[in-house]
Amino acid sequence: MELLFQIILNGLIWGSIYALIAIGLSLIWGVMDIVNFAHGDFLVVGMYVAYSVFAATQLDPxxxxxxxxxxxxxVGMLTYYLIIRRVEGASLLIQIVATFAVGLFLKNLMQFIFKTDYLLIKDEQQSFFSGSVTLFGADINSAQLATAVISIIVAGIFFVFVYNTRTGRSMLAVSENPYAAKLMGINITKINVIAWGLGAAIVGISGALLSKFYYIFPTAGAHFGLLSFIIVAMGGFKSMWGALVAGITVGVVEALASFASNSSLKVAFVFLVYIVVVLIRPKGFLGK
Incomplete structure (x- = not known):
């Protein structure tokens, strides 16, 4: 029983991180209806920022x-102003190519600056939350537990901002109907800039948290970017609450799959669950 509890708890911990990553993607997708293929690369930039700060100051990620x-x-705001603003209203293919190009640029920029070496902040080098803690008989990595708690706090702050501030409610209005929102006096360009900035900031924070215990390399974002697309689709397009629920679900599925079979098959089980979900409910958990 204790083993099962530990497996599920590990799944919830990773799920909270996945949820935070996916929320950033869901925000941009929901407000502007643009699929950001550079999302995983934004995460890698966040990882390298945290590593650079650690290398320079020994400040914990x-x-x-x-x-x-x-x-x-x-970075998110600049991406919108320099690239996305110019392809608004263009075909979906052009928008996809534009965000894919942004991702390639960031990936190669990180490779040029940091080379292709696998970087890791070792446990003995970290000043906070090293070792493990015992929770209801289960041994949990302290860094992962702290990362999960911070992920939940950041997600909570984000949801409070979106649903309880004027700017946040304007973002919701734009996501529902940008034309009606514009008629109501909402500055669409300003909201789009904020959406891209916030979406990138959230995934950047996720990257910094992951750098605590995950290898850092230029293409590290590919795996997390793919998972975030699955999570957003499973949770329901344009639904940030759906991304939260689906992210936690994916984390638990991965943990159970790793225990029940080879850990290399855990992503296959995630895809299987995704297929089952969309067969039962094509719009995802909380899609409208």
């Missing part, structure tokens, strides 16, 4: 996460 969020907020 969990403490450096807000710095990564600020840097990625700027």
């Amino acid at each position: 969990l403490i450096a996460a807000p710095i990564a969020g600020i840097v990625l907020f700027v």
Whole structure:
């Protein structure tokens, strides 16, 4: 029983991180109806920012996460102003190619600066949350548990912002009907800039948190980018609450699949669950 509890708890921990990553993608997708294929590469930039701060100051990645969020907020805004603004209203294929090109640029930029080496912040080098803790008889990595808690806090702050501030409600209005929102006096361009900035900032924070215990390399975002698309589709397009629920679901499925079979097959089980979900409910958990 304790083993099962530990497996599920590990799944919930990873699920909270997946959910945070997917929320950033769902935000941009929901507000602008643009699929951001550079999402995983934004995450990698966040990882490298956290690593660079650690290398320069020995500041723990969990403490450096807000710095990564600020840097990625700027990156997100620049991406919108320099690239996305010019392809708004264009065909879906052009928008996909544009975001894919942004991803390639970021990937190659990280490779040029940091080379292709696999970087890792070792446990003995970390100043906070090293070792493990015992929770109801289960041994949990302290860094992963702290990362999950921070992910939940960041997600909570985000949802409070979206549903309880004027800007957040404007974002919801634009996601529902941009034309009606414009007639109501909402500055669409401003909301799009904020959406891209926030979406990038959230995934940047996720990357900084992951750098605590995950290898850092230029193509690390491919896996997490793919998972985030699955999660958003499973949760329901344009539904940030759906991304939260689906992210946690994927984390638990991965944990159970790793225990029941070879861990290399866990992504296959995620795809299987996704197929079952869309067969039963094509719009996802909370899709409209």
